[in-house]
Amino acid sequence: MNAADRLREQGAAAQAASALLASTPTETRNHALENIARALEVEQGPVLAANEADYRDAEADGIDAAFLDRLLLTPDRLNDMAGDVRRVAALDDPVGELIEGFTLENGLDVQKRRIPLGVIASIYESRPNVTTDIVALALKSGNACLLRGGKETLRSNTALVALVHRAIGEAGLSTDAVQFVDDTDRSLVDVMLGMKDQINLLVPRGGSGLINFVAENATMPVLTGGIGVCHTYVDRDADAHMAASIIYNAKVQRPTVCNALDTVLVHSEVAGRCLPEIATRLNDAGVEMRCDHRALTILGPDAGLNTVPAQEDDWGREFLALIAAVKVVDSLDDALDHIHTYGSGHSEAIVTEDGGAAERFLNEVDAAAVYHNTSTRFTDGAQFGFGAEVGISTEKFHARGPLGLRELTSYKWIVRGSGQVRG
C-alpha cells in the first residue's frame, strides 16, 4: 500500500474508532488519560532517547536556538505534560452536556446535547507537548484524532504515540482512536486536506505559510489561528506604572508566541509621561523599539534606548521576537482604527482608569480576546482553565480563542414525545 492509501486507511480507522468513543463512559476516557499521565512520568526513557536523537540531528542541521528549545524534552517537561493531561482529565466531561432544554406547548421534550465532532486532525510543528495535549483533549471530548507532527520531531512523537497507545489500550480504548502519521513526506499534507469524509475538524499549527496553505486548500472545516498581531493601547487615563508593567509582560515574558505584544499605541496626551518608563523597561530587556516620529521625538533618538524609526510594514507585523512597534495616537478612536486596520483578531488590550473608554474598547474591538488592564499573554487554554488547548482560533465561525474541550464538540437535538404529530 502506498503512503497516501495508508493515510486514508488511518482516517477511516479513526472515524470507526470515533463512533465507539462517543459512547464510551467518562470513567474509561479518564482512565485512559490517567494512564497516559502516569506513563509520561514513569516511562520516560524511550521518549527522552528518541528526543535526544531528534535534538542532535536538528542541532547538526544548524536549526536555531528557539526552535531547538521548543523541540527539547526533559524529565521536568514530561512531568509538565503529564500535569496537562491530568488537568484535562479533571475537567467535566463535555459529552452529553445539556446545552439547552425546553418543553413545547404540545408536550414534546426538546434537548440540545453536546456530542463529539468525530475526528480531530492537526498538522503541527516542533513542540512535542502538542501531541499529548491534543490527544488528551480529543479523547476527553470523545473524539478520535489524526496527528501529523513536524519532521524534526518524528522520533519524539513516535515514541510519545507508542506510549499513548499502550496507555489507552490498557484502559480499554481502541488504539485506533489516536492515529499518528509517521511519514513526513510533504505530499501527504495534500492527501490529508482532501480527507473530508474522515476528518471533521483540522487545526493547523505553525507558521503563516502552513496555516494559509491549509486554509485555502482544505476540504473539511478548518480552524486557523496562532497568528497574533497584538496591540496594547495606553489610554489618556492610564496608570503609567501599570501600563509599563503590562507592556513589559506582554512583550518580554515569552516573545516567540502568538499572544505576545507587537505594537504599543499611546495616547498623545500621556505619551510624554508614559513612554519613557515603558521604553526604559523594554530597553533593559533588550527590546528593539520601532517608533513613529512622535514616539521617537519623545524618547529622544539618541538616548540609547534601542529605538529606530518604524517602517510602514512594522504596523501589522507579528514580530515573534524582542521587537515592538510604538506609535502615538490622538484618541481612543484613532487607536480603534489602527487596531481595526492592522490587528489580526487575536488579542488586544487597553490600559486605562476610565471605565467608559475600557467598555468602548472591549465592545468595539473585533478580536478573539480583548483585555482591560492586563496582559494579552493570558489568551491561552491553560490560563483560561481548559487544561490545555488544541490551538487558538482567530476565526469567528464555530469557535474563537483557545480551543479546549467544548470547542471540539457539536450537538444534536433530542426530541421525546408520546405520539405527537404536526398539525
Place this chain on the structure above:
Amino acid sequence: MNAADRLREQGAAAQAASALLASTPTETRNHALENIARALEVEQGPVLAANEADYRDAEADGIDAAFLDRLLLTPDRLNDMAGDVRRVAALDDPVGELIEGFTLENGLDVQKRRIPLGVIASIYESRPNVTTDIVALALKSGNACLLRGGKETLRSNTALVALVHRAIGEAGLSTDAVQFVDDTDRSLVDVMLGMKDQINLLVPRGGSGLINFVAENATMPVLTGGIGVCHTYVDRDADAHMAASIIYNAKVQRPTVCNALDTVLVHSEVAGRCLPEIATRLNDAGVEMRCDHRALTILGPDAGLNTVPAQEDDWGREFLALIAAVKVVDSLDDALDHIHTYGSGHSEAIVTEDGGAAERFLNEVDAAAVYHNTSTRFTDGAQFGFGAEVGISTEKFHARGPLGLRELTSYKWIVRGSGQVRG
C-alpha cells in the same frame, strides 16, 4: 460599474453596516422588525402586484404547481410573514449574551459573550417568505445580510426589500444592512462565493445541485442542509396505532419538505401487525410504497395498496413527494446500520414503548435531530421556538439543525483586570 463590482460593493456596504449594527441597541433592532411586520400588513399592494407578475410569468413558463404554490403571496401569507417577524422580535436579544463567565485565581474576570457573525448571505429559491425570515433573524442577531433570491421571484423580492428598506430606515437603521442582489445572472453566484472578506456565513437553500456547488466552491464558511433522507423506525415494542399516525404525519402532512419521511423501517417481529395499518393510511393519502420483498409479502402485492418493489436506489433517496420506501429489518441494530448507511444526518425517528431501545436510538443515530415517538416534521425553527429559521444545517461544525438567532452568532472573550501580568 459591472455587475460583479456592484455585488462586491454591496458586500463591502453590508460589512460596514454590520459593524454599526453590532452596537445598535436592542430596542432599535426590535423597532425595525416591528416596522417590517406592520408594513407587511398594511403596505401589501405593491408586493402583491409584483408577486402577481412573477406568478403569471412562472405559470406561462409552465412551471409546476408545487413551485407556483411556493412562489404565491396572498394577503394571508403576508400576514403570516409579519407574524414570523414579530415572533423573532419577541425573542431575547442574543447580542451580548453571557455564555460563560468565571474569575481566575489571579483575580482576572473572564467573560465569554455572544457577538454577531457580521454578514449573513443566502442564495435561495422560490419562496419569498425566506427573504423576510432571514432579514428578521439577521437584524435581530446584529448581523447585516446579503440576499440572492431566485429569478422567478425577482419582482416579489424586490418589492419586499423596498418595503424592508423603508421600514428599517424609519427605525434609524442603515438600509445598507440589508443588501439584495437584483441581478439574477448566474455568474454572480461565482462572484459571491469568492467574497470571503465580505461574507461571514453563507447559507444556500434549494436543490442539492445548488447546495453541493456552493459547498464545494465557496471560500467562506458555509452551512449546508435542507436535504433530508428521513427514516422512521417502528421497533418491536411499538404501539402500532401510534406508529401509523406518526408515519402518516411525517409522510403526508407536507411531503415536499426536507423533514418529511422517506423510508419506513419495521422490525420483523411486528411487521405483520403494524405494516397493514401503516400501508392502509398511506394508501388512502395516495402514497406510493416502494417495498422490500418482505414488506411486499406482508402487504400482499395485489392487495391494491399502491405497493411496488423497491429498487436499490430507493434506499437513501429524498422523495419530496407522496412516495415512501418500506423495509423490514430484524433488529434495532439493523435499523441503526441502515440509517447510518443511507441517512443524510437530518431527522430520524423511532417508535417504541421500550425506553432502552429509544435511548440507544437517540444516542447512536448521528443526525441533527433524533425523535422518539413523534414525527420528524418537527425539525423546524418555528416549531423549536426560534420564530423562523435561516435554514436547517445537516453539518456538525458550528451549528446543527434549525438555524435561528444564536446560530448566527460568534463570541469574544472579554477579560478585565487590575494590572495582572503572566508569571
